[in-house]
Amino acid sequence: MSKAIIKVENLFHSYMQGTPFEKEVLHSLSFDVYEGEKLAIVGPTQSGKSTLLQYFNAIFIPKKGRVIVDEQDTKDSRLNLKELRRKVAMLFQHPDSQLFKETVADDIAFGLKNMNFPGKVIEITIKKALATVGLDPNDFFYRYIFSLSGGEKKKVAIAGILALDPEILILDDPTAGLDPKGRGDFLNSIKFLHDKLQLTTVFVSSNMDDVVELADRVIILVDGKIKMIDIPENVFIKREKLLSYGLTLPSVVEVVDELIKSGINVDEKIININQLEESLFEIFKNKNREKEID
Amino acid sequence: MELYKNTIFGFYREGDSLIHKIDPRIKIILLIVIIIFISFIRTFSGTVFIGLFLLLIIKLSNSSFFYILKGLKPVLPIILLILIFQIIFYIGEPGKILFQWNFIKISVLGIKVSCFMMLKAILIYFISSIFFLTTEMISFTDAMERLILPLQKIKFPSHEIIMVGVIAFRFVPTLVEELERLMKAQIARGADLDRGNFIVRAIKLSGLLIPLFISAYGRAEDLVLAMESRCYRGGKGRTRRIAKKLKSLDFTSFIFTVLFFSLTFITIRYFRLP
Amino acid sequence: MIKINDLHFTYYPESKNPQKALTAVSLSIKEGEFVSIIGQNGSGKTTLAKHLNAILIPTKGSVLIDEINTRNNENLWDIRKKVGMVFQNPENQIICSTVRSDISFGPENLGINRVEIENRVDKSIELMGLSKYQDYPPHMLSIGLKQKVTIAGVLAMGTKYIIFDEPTSMLDPLGKKEVFEVILNLRKKRQVTIIYITHLMEEVLKSDRAIVMSEGKIVLDDSPEKIFSKLKILRSLSLDVPIIPDISSRLNKRGISIPLQIITTQELVNCLKQL
Numbered sequence: 001m002s003k004a005i006i007k008v009e010n011l012f013h014s015y016m017q018g019t020p021f022e023k024e025v026l027h028s029l030s031f032d033v034y035e036g037e038k039l040a041i042v043g044p045t046q047s048g049k050s051t052l053l054q055y056f057n058a059i060f061i062p063k064k065g066r067v068i069v070d071e072q073d074t075k076d077s078r079l080n081l082k083e084l085r086r087k088v089a090m091l092f093q094h095p096d097s098q099l100f101k102e103t104v105a106d107d108i109a110f111g112l113k114n115m116n117f118p119g120k121v122i123e124i125t126i127k128k129a130l131a132t133v134g135l136d137p138n139d140f141f142y143r144y145i146f147s148l149s150g151g152e153k154k155k156v157a158i159a160g161i162l163a164l165d166p167e168i169l170i171l172d173d174p175t176a177g178l179d180p181k182g183r184g185d186f187l188n189s190i191k192f193l194h195d196k197l198q199l200t201t202v203f204v205s206s207n208m209d210d211v212v213e214l215a216d217r218v219i220i221l222v223d224g225k226i227k228m229i230d231i232p233e234n235v236f237i238k239r240e241k242l243l244s245y246g247l248t249l250p251s252v253v254e255v256v257d258e259l260i261k262s263g264i265n266v267d268e269k270i271i272n273i274n275q276l277e278e279s280l281f282e283i284f285k286n287k288n289r290e291k292e293i294d
Numbered sequence: 295m296e297l298y299k300n301t302i303f304g305f306y307r308e309g310d311s312l313i314h315k316i317d318p319r320i321k322i323i324l325l326i327v328i329i330i331f332i333s334f335i336r337t338f339s340g341t342v343f344i345g346l347f348l349l350l351i352i353k354l355s356n357s358s359f360f361y362i363l364k365g366l367k368p369v370l371p372i373i374l375l376i377l378i379f380q381i382i383f384y385i386g387e388p389g390k391i392l393f394q395w396n397f398i399k400i401s402v403l404g405i406k407v408s409c410f411m412m413l414k415a416i417l418i419y420f421i422s423s424i425f426f427l428t429t430e431m432i433s434f435t436d437a438m439e440r441l442i443l444p445l446q447k448i449k450f451p452s453h454e455i456i457m458v459g460v461i462a463f464r465f466v467p468t469l470v471e472e473l474e475r476l477m478k479a480q481i482a483r484g485a486d487l488d489r490g491n492f493i494v495r496a497i498k499l500s501g502l503l504i505p506l507f508i509s510a511y512g513r514a515e516d517l518v519l520a521m522e523s524r525c526y527r528g529g530k531g532r533t534r535r536i537a538k539k540l541k542s543l544d545f546t547s548f549i550f551t552v553l554f555f556s557l558t559f560i561t562i563r564y565f566r567l568p
Numbered sequence: 569m570i571k572i573n574d575l576h577f578t579y580y581p582e583s584k585n586p587q588k589a590l591t592a593v594s595l596s597i598k599e600g601e602f603v604s605i606i607g608q609n610g611s612g613k614t615t616l617a618k619h620l621n622a623i624l625i626p627t628k629g630s631v632l633i634d635e636i637n638t639r640n641n642e643n644l645w646d647i648r649k650k651v652g653m654v655f656q657n658p659e660n661q662i663i664c665s666t667v668r669s670d671i672s673f674g675p676e677n678l679g680i681n682r683v684e685i686e687n688r689v690d691k692s693i694e695l696m697g698l699s700k701y702q703d704y705p706p707h708m709l710s711i712g713l714k715q716k717v718t719i720a721g722v723l724a725m726g727t728k729y730i731i732f733d734e735p736t737s738m739l740d741p742l743g744k745k746e747v748f749e750v751i752l753n754l755r756k757k758r759q760v761t762i763i764y765i766t767h768l769m770e771e772v773l774k775s776d777r778a779i780v781m782s783e784g785k786i787v788l789d790d791s792p793e794k795i796f797s798k799l800k801i802l803r804s805l806s807l808d809v810p811i812i813p814d815i816s817s818r819l820n821k822r823g824i825s826i827p828l829q830i831i832t833t834q835e836l837v838n839c840l841k842q843l
Contacts, residue, residue, distance in 0.1 A: 161483065181608055248741035273814060461663055523621055532677055
């Protein structure tokens with residue numbers, strides 16, 4: 001069993017505290033994130049998912065409850081915030097719109113300088129990061145940000161946080177607004193980087209198909225409370241419950257559901273198209289054989 | 295953090311006090327008149343009269359004096375700074391000098407005059423606050439548009455200017471949200487946006503302004519497309535909101551205010567109040 | 569009727585880097601149709617849409633809206649009274665500080681009298697289910713609601729043709745379903761022609777006709793069933809392949825004969841039961 005690299009204990013969060021508009025957004029959350037896993041946090045809009053992510057790099061410090069990252073309590077006043085933020089890399093939505101320096105090198109160097117990376121090492125680290133995201137270091141190092149395409153900007157933004165050599169990658173709804181190709185490319189990149197750099201990845205998504213493709217485990221967060229934590233197969237089998245929470249099902253699962261209701265006995269635990277293909281093939285391979293016997 | 299979710303945007307507080315009910319056009323005119331009057335006061339008793347007037351208005355608008363006062367809290371350092379600068383650099387008849395160093399002369403008169411000016415500024419802040427607390431933004435922009443509409447005859451783009459104001463106001467929460475996101479993205483990369491002296495923090499802030507500006511520009515481009523697609527072509531030919539008729543409350547408040555200030559002025563002059 | 573004839577369009581034609589965005593596009597759209605347009609980012613979908621309400625003018629070729637040519641500057645506003653457009657990001661389409669006043673914005677621009685405007689706004693609000701939110705400021709609305717406000721605003725203008733440019737792409741899954749549902753139902757309540765740009769196959773499935781674009785050209789123009797059976801082409805254009813045609817094709821390759829033109833799960837069920 002992997003060790004728990006993040007521990008959340010009895011976490012609460014409310015905004016507009018002390019006013020008549022106070023709203024509790026997270027309620028008594030407790031769970032662990034295991035080293036090396038890809039964990040998805042899923043829930044209807046405004047269920048507190050993004051807020052929760054911001055506890056992992058101490059943008060929020062718990063007022064009630066604890067968050068322990070890599071064995072350090074984020075409430076601890078002796079906590080080295082910069083070191084924590086180096087270890088825990090966070091990518092927000094539309095990362096391409098967050099670049100603000102003139103050149104690619106300057107922007108990536110921003111994080112490195114904040115983290116006090118020694119000057120000699122900075123150039124090499126930048127070039128390595130560019131190569132990791134698939135951009136030619138010798139070309140892109142000197143490029144101006146405004147000359148980049150949207151996709152290239154995104155890669156530079158990712159390079160900017162990977163350059164810090166993180167251990168944990170936090171993604172807030174990363175495929176929002178992307179077209180199928182953009183989405184596919186992004187998910188493949190994340191899988192590749194996760195394995196190559198041996199990261200732990202926690203991501204928030206409202207796209208269930210992303211979850212099926214990427215997640216080892218899924219947390220269902222509804223009204224600030226955890227309703228389920230399990231592997232995708234076990235979560236998506238509870239169709240009625242998920243729908244009652246205001247969630248949608250992965251597209252393959254919807255098809256499987258309809259097939260079962262119409263009398264086709266595919267395995268109800270299927271979550272992706274390959275599994276569906278196998279299951280249907282098994283059923284109809286037999287049917288063909290029956291016909292031949294007749 | 296979390297400015298966005300924690301703020302109620304705009305100053306307007308719903309209510310049905312007398313002040314709420316006055317026609318916004320009258321309120322705008324009166325606001326301007328009162329501000330001009332305040333600027334012209336030169337006597338301490340003038341501020342007392344105005345202070346009384348303001349207290350009356352605050353009472354009539356069901357607002358809280360302390361609530362408005364609290365609004366000064368965030369700018370208190372700036373106010374103090376300006377006050378200090380004024381005292382230090384007061385030019386004019388020095389009179390009794392309390393303290394001198396190089397070219398810096400701190401005099402009794404200097405302190406008096408600077409405090410007086412600051413007091414007037416705070417009075418202006420109070421009357422403006424009461425105005426915005428009791429007037430909805432949309433009524434305000436409508437009223438402004440109506441008031442400066444006649445200027446269109448001399449080719450002044452009244453409607454367009456109001457439109458700019460409307461859109462700017464509407465986007466304040468959006469830009470605040472975006473600014474927060476940008477700040478968090480930089481904090482996540484180790485930026486220390488809270489630390490450092492004023493100059494250092496200003497420089498760090500400029501790093502946020504660039505992407506914010508670029509994004510605002512992009513939004514403006516999208517907005518232009520959306521507005522043109524909905525047939526916007528400036529103020530010409532647009533259906534206006536129906537102007538409400540002025541009611542007796544409006545006339546009474548106007549006359550009352552004018553009378554009050556005239557009497558104040560005359561009283562101070564006649565009795566040569568300090 | 570919308571008639572597009574041999575449309576070519578180049579961005580920045582006089583500059584050092586002209587970008588050809590549309591090449592030889594010809595098509596007609598009849599009144600009452602629900603046409604979807606699919607294609608990768610950069611395939612020319614939005615460029616084409618912008619020609620329909622004269623935001624862009626053809627570099628070569630013509631676009632006629634009910635016989636009115638978009639090239640004539642005098643016709644600009646007549647065209648925009650007929651063709652409404654809903655863009656992708658609702659945040660950048662809402663102009664006024666309350667829902668009701670924003671929906672009124674379009675009709676006000678048309679100089680319609682105040683009583684009629686209030687009438688239309690009421691109807692649009694009802695159609696889009698926004699009664700509760702009438703006096704809300706935009707920043708207090710969820711993004712799905714914001715998009716509904718935008719659509720209500722275009723509806724209140726009473727345009728014959730409505731173009732939707734990826735209206736659900738920035739919404740969460742539930743929001744996507746809700747907004748698309750409302751758009752689908754528009755045709756039952758109004759005489760509108762809908763041109764719908766999307767990436768989502770579930771949305772394309774519900775249209776009468778699907779146009780696939782790539783690199784500024786129309787590649788396919790047919791009913792959704794016929795389009796989806798051409799999986800190889802869809803894949804080569806990096807487009808999402810809907811599940812049912814994908815499964816049918818896979819099973820076919822493994823020797824189970826299922827017709828390739830099926831697109832709904834029910835059709836698949838029927839075919840499987842017949843085996």
